Amino acid sequence: MRQPADALARRRRFGGRLGDAALYALTGAAAVGTLALVGLLTYKVFAQAWPAISKYGLSFLVHRTWDPIRGNFGALDFIYGTALTSFVALLIAAPVSIAIGLYLSELAPRGVRGIVGSLVEMLAAVPSVVIGLWGILVLGPFVAHHLEPALHSAFGFLPIFNGDPHQAGQLPAIIVLTIMIVPITSSISRELFLSVPREIEEGALGLGLTRWEMVRGVVLPYTRGGVVAAIALGLGRAVGEAIAVTQVIGASSGIHVSFFAAGDTLASRIASEYQGAASNLQISSLVYLAAILLVFTLLINVGAQVIVSRFEFQRTGGS
């Protein structure tokens, strides 16, 4: 496509050439500006966090106190909270989203597909603050009065289901995060499963495999990389979710094994202290938390990209 355009360039009038240059410069500036924006974002976050980074260094990551009154800050409790809630939410959400993706691509009757598919996508469009509101006022009481007592009496011997029921805590946070991850990962998985060539699927069925064997032997291996990337994307969303988690997790420091106990994540601690930062050190410690979050999500995203490209390479043999 460049060829004919270049050949024509000689015959173009001055105005045309000027317009081309202007459009090129304008769009190029926008593109370079986007790259610069991401650079500036990273720089600004680290610069703002610098007082805390220079005071605590990397020991901030393993330091447990968060004491605004004495001016002593550490992130370990929140890293634990983030890891626990995101990981458990992902553990539930990943199989559920793959199942939904499979239902929508392989099982559902044609008429149902479109409707269920768009309903799932509507769930993705619900703002997190609304899910959080529902979480605090509807889910919280349900969890405290029904779910947690039931879990406690059935599995109370496990430390994760031990302790008194609470309205706000890590369990509602896990449920809320699951609700937020599932629509994203399941709609990506559906697209992936639909991209599997019809011939291979029909070939497998023609050899006498059941539908599930076809899924396990053909569809899942074919889309493995993409599914892993979709799950990574869901993880990124869970790790970074601030609002809904702040509303339901109960904002308390400490490392609690029990899912019933209140906790805090990196993102929810930042969000819950938006009005209350007393000192500059507290502000820069909060920004330090944001910097950790930024690095986490960058790693997850880049990791997902690498997985996808490596998988593409495998599938196409590098062509």
Added chain:
Amino acid sequence: MAVAYKLQASGRVRRRKIVNSLMESAATIASVAAIAVLGLLVVSVLLKGVPALSWDFFTKGPAYFGQSGGGIANALVGTGLLVAMATGMSLPVGVLVALFVTEFARPTFGRVVRVTLDVLNGVPSIVIGIFVFALLVVGHLQSGYAGSVALAIIMLPLIARAAMEVLALVPASLREASLALGVSRWRTVVSVVLPTTFSGILTGATLAIARAAGETAPLLFTSSITGNLVTTDVRRALPSIPVTIFTYSEQPDPALHQQAWAAAFVLIAFVLVTSLAARVLLARSRSRLGDLP
């Protein structure tokens, strides 16, 4: 006559069939559960939000302490302004970025821009709020201007990726026909490529607006400490619907919860209607582009 063959599967085949139907029902149950959750959410918001709706709710600011009634007029105006300004910033930039990648850039640079947009899309919105806080609020005060910059950064990758997607659908023959008539490159872009993709870009922008209207995290640090009056002064912090829901939900007062549910109803209605409309538009514009030679 005696039956020579059993038509029922047995042994291994039977087990395989059982596993298959177990898995099929598991997948079906998962989908039903997802929709049940959506249903629960929407029903809760409807049941608790709709009774609190009234004329005052849309036309008055929040009631002062100790008084009942009041509404979210200030937040409605604030969200409208914030989202409008954010769209004004992100829509042109997003379309320009997409044009550069599809019309001018070399493949490698195009890929770099794509990955950067994906990375930006993956940055948690609270971190974007912190970034704009560090950039525009530290040393100054919160402002509607800062809030809309934060929302614009959320919208930029969404708009740019959506625009790239539809720009890539424009058939090469259309561009070549225009160039062959001696039309310059920029005129081809302005009067052939952009009009063809107009409705697709509009769809992307609508989806981004629906997303931005519901974002709370970027506004917490940039435009959240506000008064009760309806204001259009963008140099001060502007109230917004999501932040209102967030702060009310953290209060113990049931009257405020009631207001939060009603505000959630307004927000969810706006978001769901716009994103549904956008999807319908998208399907239509795709099929129209597909019809082109």
